[in-house]
Amino acid sequence: MANKVIELNIDFNPESKSENSGSFSLQPLERGYGTTIGNALRRVLLTSIPGAAITHVRIDGVQHEFSTIDGVKEDVADIIMNLKKVRFKLMDNEPDKIELSLKGKTVFTAKNIQDASDQFQVLNPDEYITEINSKGKLDIELRIGIGKGYVPAEENDKPNLPVGTLSIDSIFNPVTKASFNVQPVPGAKAPIEILNLSLCTDGSITAKDAVSYSATYLRDHLMYVEAIADPSVLEISDGLSEETMALRNLLSQTIDEMELSVRSYNCLQAAGIKYIHELVNKEENQMLKYKNFGRKSLTELIEKLDSMNLQFGMQVDKIMAEEV
Structure with a gap:
């Protein structure tokens, strides 16, 4: 579809003024893709976002x-x-x-x-x-x-x-309701459509963050499908050493890959930290200055980074800027 413009319009439910419920519109989409994308997002929203619950x-x-x-x-x-109904934010x-x-x-x-x-x-x-x-x-x-x-x-x-x-x-799932519908774009000559997605969460994650998490989750999985025809998406380049390229690929991953607690994940999102290389560039004392970010979250991140052979204060800008 030539010169296609995608617009994401966010409109939170005016009845509750809470960021826990919202409706989102995505347009214009080629015919059939509203249902394709809507089904995929809804499935992730209802099955794949981490949460907390009583187990025993x-x-x-x-x-x-x-x-x-x-x-x-x-x-x-x-x-x-009754205990099953209690909702938690760890x-x-x-x-x-x-x-x-x-x-x-x-x-x-x-x-x-x-x-x-x-x-x-x-x-x-x-x-x-x-x-x-x-x-x-x-x-x-x-x-x-x-x-x-x-x-x-x-x-x-x-x-x-x-x-x-x-x-x-x-x-465990923090999304309590998710639904979508697809409508044709009013007055459009081409067969294009609008995807309308509505959802509610239990408050442990905002509706906006839930949609963003779901899209990232799908993108990270589809990258491996893309590599079927374009192996360069995943393969090690001859321009850099294997070790450097492996480190660069690791640093290029989003923080979603770290499987963090909802609290730590939300704190990083609020701080504008989306990628691992952005995280390891920070010093430990810098992290404690972010809103709602405490010692327990810092300890969690230190342990997660250590398991990946990474640490705070790595100064990886040069590695990320090297020519492939």
Whole structure:
């Protein structure tokens, strides 16, 4: 399609003024590509963005989910059902385990979970879990993990878990709804169309970042398909040593490839750091000056870079500028 101009118009839902929901329009697209791109983006949005959820529950005196607890209103199955609804935003990329002991007349909500740890943010603190009467007691342990999409209880099951630990279904995906429709461009003579994409998130990532992450995820996979006809996309060039070219290829990757926690990823995005070479050019003390970027995020990045044989303060501008 000659002289095609792509416009991305972002319009957040005016009803909520929140960046957690938004609608996006992409135009003009050749006929059929609205559905092609819409399906691909929707699939990634609903299955491939990392998030956090409760993976295991252990309650004192309980051996299976069909039990009841004296002095507690809901049975264990209903308690687990309510725990699945709690949404998290992890502050680092590490799983967390918390213990709660509730006694006497108490309404157990997600806020009690928030109060027990500073490793995450509970996004729906008012979510009801159960109610305990004046003679009741509930000692409960929760394990919060990191993953993608929906993971059934059987896949969360691990050997050597403490006796009485129940594996539960986990919904990690931060995108709660995603849909699209395709319409013809009004008044256009050519068969071109508009893709309209709408989505909502749980608040652990903005709608805008979710769409951007999904597009990057698809692009990184399609690069290998492109290499079928154009191997130069991936191959080592004769113009540079194999080691230098390998380092350059590594530095050219986006931070998405580092599989960071949502918090660290969002901090880097807000700081305008999109590529690994931009990250390693920074000094450690520079990173701590960015908004919401703390010691735990810095430790995570140091460990991730070390696993890639990289570090902060590398000064790689010359490598990136060398002729291929």
